[in-house]
Amino acid sequence: MSLLSLDHLSKTFRTAGGPVHAVRDVSLEVKSGECLAIVGESGSGKTTLANMILGILAPSAGEIRFDGQALPARRTATERRRIQFVQQNPLSALNPKRSVGASIRLGLDTYRIGGRAERWPAVEAALEAVGLPGEMRHRAPAALSGGQRQRVGIARALAVEPQLIVLDEPTSALDVLVQARVLRLLDRLRRERGLTYVFITHDLAVVRNIADRIAVFRAGRLIELGETAALFNDPKTDYTRSLIGAVPVVDESELELRTRLAEGP
Amino acid sequence: MSLLDIADLTLSFKGLSGLTEVLHGISLSIAPGEKVALVGESGSGKSVTARIVLGLLQEQKTARIGGTVRFAGQDLAALSPRDREGLRGTEISMIFQDPTSYLNPVFTIGRQFAEVLRRRDPGLARAACEARAIEMLAETAIPDPARVLGSYPFQLSGGMNQRVMIAMALANHPRLLIADEPGTALDVTVQAQTLKLMRQLVDLHETAVLFISHNLGVVREFADRVYVIYRGRIVEDGPTAAVFGDPRHAYTQALMAAVPRITGDGLPDVPEVSEAFLAPKVHHRLRSGRAT
Numbered sequence: 317m318s319l320l321s322l323d324h325l326s327k328t329f330r331t332a333g334g335p336v337h338a339v340r341d342v343s344l345e346v347k348s349g350e351c352l353a354i355v356g357e358s359g360s361g362k363t364t365l366a367n368m369i370l371g372i373l374a375p376s377a378g379e380i381r382f383d384g385q386a387l388p389a390r391r392t393a394t395e396r397r398r399i400q401f402v403q404q405n406p407l408s409a410l411n412p413k414r415s416v417g418a419s420i421r422l423g424l425d426t427y428r429i430g431g432r433a434e435r436w437p438a439v440e441a442a443l444e445a446v447g448l449p450g451e452m453r454h455r456a457p458a459a460l461s462g463g464q465r466q467r468v469g470i471a472r473a474l475a476v477e478p479q480l481i482v483l484d485e486p487t488s489a490l491d492v493l494v495q496a497r498v499l500r501l502l503d504r505l506r507r508e509r510g511l512t513y514v515f516i517t518h519d520l521a522v523v524r525n526i527a528d529r530i531a532v533f534r535a536g537r538l539i540e541l542g543e544t545a546a547l548f549n550d551p552k553t554d555y556t557r558s559l560i561g562a563v564p565v566v567d568e569s570e571l572e573l574r575t576r577l578a579e580g581p
Numbered sequence: 582m583s584l585l586d587i588a589d590l591t592l593s594f595k596g597l598s599g600l601t602e603v604l605h606g607i608s609l610s611i612a613p614g615e616k617v618a619l620v621g622e623s624g625s626g627k628s629v630t631a632r633i634v635l636g637l638l639q640e641q642k643t644a645r646i647g648g649t650v651r652f653a654g655q656d657l658a659a660l661s662p663r664d665r666e667g668l669r670g671t672e673i674s675m676i677f678q679d680p681t682s683y684l685n686p687v688f689t690i691g692r693q694f695a696e697v698l699r700r701r702d703p704g705l706a707r708a709a710c711e712a713r714a715i716e717m718l719a720e721t722a723i724p725d726p727a728r729v730l731g732s733y734p735f736q737l738s739g740g741m742n743q744r745v746m747i748a749m750a751l752a753n754h755p756r757l758l759i760a761d762e763p764g765t766a767l768d769v770t771v772q773a774q775t776l777k778l779m780r781q782l783v784d785l786h787e788t789a790v791l792f793i794s795h796n797l798g799v800v801r802e803f804a805d806r807v808y809v810i811y812r813g814r815i816v817e818d819g820p821t822a823a824v825f826g827d828p829r830h831a832y833t834q835a836l837m838a839a840v841p842r843i844t845g846d847g848l849p850d851v852p853e854v855s856e857a858f859l860a861p862k863v864h865h866r867l868r869s870g871r872a873t
Contacts, residue, residue, distance in 0.1 A: 357768035358739075462623075463853070491622040491795065493853050496839040500848045518769060521841040525848050545845060562773040563843050564798025566825060570843050 318345035319512050320369065320480060325378035327364050338364040340536040341378070346480070351506060351513040353523035353544075355559070356533035362516050365533070366482050369514060370401055383479070397427045400473035404485035406465035410457040416468045417443075417453025423476040442475040443468070446501060463494035467501070474505065480512045488519060499526055520563050524548055532556050551577065583610040584653060584756055584789050585634065591647035592629055592638070592813075603629055604813045606648065613756065614787040616780075618804035618821070620794055620836075626813040627793045631759050633657075634791065635673060636665035653756065670700040674755040676779070678762040680742035684734040690714075690745055691730035694752065701753040717748040720785075721778055740771040747779055751786060758783060761793045776803055797840055801825050809833045811858055819865020827865075831857035 327339040339361040346352045356362045367373040369380065374389035381387065387395060403409040410419050420439045424430065430438055440450030446467040457465055466486065473481050486502065487495040503526055506513055517523055523530055523544065530547050532540040532555065540553045551557045561578050565571055592604040604626045611617045619627045632638045633650060636657060650657045652673065657665060669675075677683045685693055694717075695710040705713075711730065718726035721744040734742055743764060750758055763779065764772035780803060783790050794800050800807060801821060808818040809832065817830040828834045835851045835858070 357770065492797070492839045493622065493835060493851060496841075496849050496851050497853050499841070500850065503848055519841075520769075521843050524843050524845045525841045548843065548845065558770060560843060562769040564773070564796060564802055565843060566797050566801055566837060566840050567842055567844065573844055 317348045319348040319383060320346040320514070321381045322365075322369075323379045323381065325365070325368060325380065326376050327361075327368060327373060328376045337536050339368070339375075342536075342538045343378075344531055344538060344541060346512060346514060347528075348479075348512055349506075349510055350528040351503075351515055351526055353515045353517065353527035353530045354533060355517060355520060355523060355530055357518060357559075359535065360533040361536035362533050363484065364536075366401075366484055366514065366516050369480075369482055370399060371396060393427055397423075397476050398478050399480045399482065400476060400478035402466075402469050402473050402481060402483045402486050405489055406462070406469040407457060409469050410465065410472075412457055414456075415454050416457055416460070419457075420453070420468070420472045420475050423472060427476050429476060438475060442471040445474060445505070446471045447497075461494075462490055463498060466490060466494075466498055470498075470502065470505070474509075478511070480514065482514045482516070484516045485518070486515075487522065488517065495522075502526070520560055521565075532559070548573070550581075582612075582654070583651070584613045584615075585609075585611040585791070586651040587630070587634070587648070588651075589648040590630070590633065590650060591645075592626070592633065593645045595643045595645060600645065602813065607810070607813070607815055609808055609815065609818075611757070611789050611791060614789055616783065616790040616792060616803060616805045618792040618794060618800040618807045619810055620797060620800045620807060621810035622795055622836075624812075625810045627810050628761060630810075631675070631761055631791065631793055634757075634759060635669055635675060636660075636662075639665065670697060670755075671753050672755055673757045673759065674750040674753065676746055676750045676758065676760040676763050678764075679766040680739065680746045681734060681766075683746055684742060686734055688733070689730065690732055690734065690737075694730065694749060697749045697752050713752065714748075717752050718745070720751075720782060721745075721748045723748070739767050740775065743767060743771070743775045744778065747775070747782065751782055751788065754786060755788060757789045757791065759791045759793070762795070763792075764799075765794075765796070772799075779803075797825075797836060809836070814859075815862055816858070816860070817863040817865075819863075820867060823865040829863040829865075831855060831860055833863075 322342055322344050325339060325342045329336045329338055354362045368375050371391045379386055417439045420442055421435055424435045424438055439453050443450050443452055448464060448467050487498050490498060515527055527544050530544055531538055534555055540556050557577050561574050565574060587607060587609045590604055590607040593600045593602045621627045633646060638644045640662060694714040698710050698713055699705050714730055715726045718729055723729055723744050764775040792804055804821050807821050807824045808815050811832045817824060817833045828837050838849045839851045
């Protein structure tokens with residue numbers, strides 16, 4: 317069952333130097349409950365695509381369907397609530413003047429989730445779901461570590477009970493030990509709550525271990541789409557091959573895979 | 582003899598709430614022409630160590646530095662600030678994470694290159710600067726170096742600016758190059774090319790490198806020897822193959838385990854902090870490869 321489908325989606329920006337085709341005629345389906353990774357280098361169009369899914373940008377052409385319904389460019393509160401966003405840099409995502417609890421509660425108030433009396437307990441429950449103590453809601457974002465802030469960003473997205481979460485480089489600003497914990501948390505939450513993820517990243521080693529399927533983008537086009545293991549073992553395009561070949565690796569077995577891919581099909 | 586010899590280096594910063602200790606006695610040495618990595622997470626003290634070697638933190642009033650740093654036999658603390666400054670850009674140079682913040686946006690590459698070359702040779706004529714710059718840029722496989730010299734940084738790609746920065750850093754034939762997270766801001770394919778190029782050039786010029794990084798994969802591909810730093814202490818050091826093949830310290834083991842593998846071994850389950858990370862240092866001997 318597909319939860320989200322993109323149908324011949326394009327986005328062109330008009331600039332002084334002529335039109336920039338950021339996303340070109342992309343069609344793909346995101347299945348309910350899966351983690352689909354969108355992988356590409358800078359300029360591949362992955363962030364523009366995310367912004368269209370989130371309703372931040374209107375497509376120049378094509379259609380976005382969610383749960384069987386076409387999504388309009390201007391969305392209702394319910395339509396917005398069902399698709400949430402986790403950003404790369406949680407410090408810029410959280411209002412520095414609000415307590416983290418107030419940032420999380422904002423979504424509950426906006427979408428009128430639960431009665432007023434139930435909202436603070438719901439905020440604390442969201443924090444506890446990401447492994448933070450409920451009383452952390454009183455703290456300011458600046459008083460938190462990078463890993464804690466990213467957990468708050470996830471809690472905020474979870475609190476409004478979305479069906480789909482778009483994650484844009486959610487762990488690339490984190491230290492490796494913190495990244496490992498946050499990745500496990502994201503994976504567990506998806507399974508426990510039946511969430512669907514669109515996971516945007518340039519880090520192939522991360523998606524190898526968290527995504528069900530991978531979509532490779534280059535210069536605004538979807539150039540390869542496949543099941544994760546199949547795509548790594550037998551990439552169909554030279555570009556995907558070169559992306560995997562450029563990942564700095566730590567194990568001998570990884571080196572063997574890289575060498576095999578470098579030799580070509 | 583070592584080119585760089587750091588012995589029992591301590592650093593603390595004086596702030597409103599008293600002293601904050603950052604380095605708790607670090608010892609590290611680099612032989613001439615050797616590529617050594619200092620690997621650790623943010624806040625571990627790796628970048629401040631580089632700033633001390635460059636002689637930058639010595640000028641900061643709030644910094645309290647103990648221990649010794651010797652470069653080519655000279656104690657940096659015994660040098661005048663002026664002599665320490667004289668080493669920068671000539672004997673010791675640096676490559677940064679993000680070339681666009683290193684290069685000055687309002688001057689052409691040619692003008693910035695001349696400034697670098699004149700640090701060693703203040704009277705160098707314009708034509709000589711240009712010839713030397715073209716020669717260095719050609720070494721970094723930049724096509725049409727003359728055109729690049731006339732360009733501003735924003736007219737070049739990120740990968741191209743990175744090459745320019747490498748060419749500038751090596752232009753005065755420094756004996757030590759400090760590379761702080763080089764290429765981290767770039768796409769993976771460009772980063773891989775940048776590292777390969779840097780390795781070729783430092784091997785060609787026999788430049789020693791202090792390579793600072795949080796990325797274990799990059800370190801494994803670049804360095805001859807590795808020091809792992811955790812909260813201001815070296816926890817493990819040795820030849821790259823020994824440390825990666827047989828990590829002995831709990832922190833190094835956790836760091837290695839936490840890196841997701843492209844072979845798809847699943848999401849690693851490692852602790853974020855542990856008492857064991859504070860265990861004494863493990864040293865792998867150079868030849869036998871046995872840890873002590």
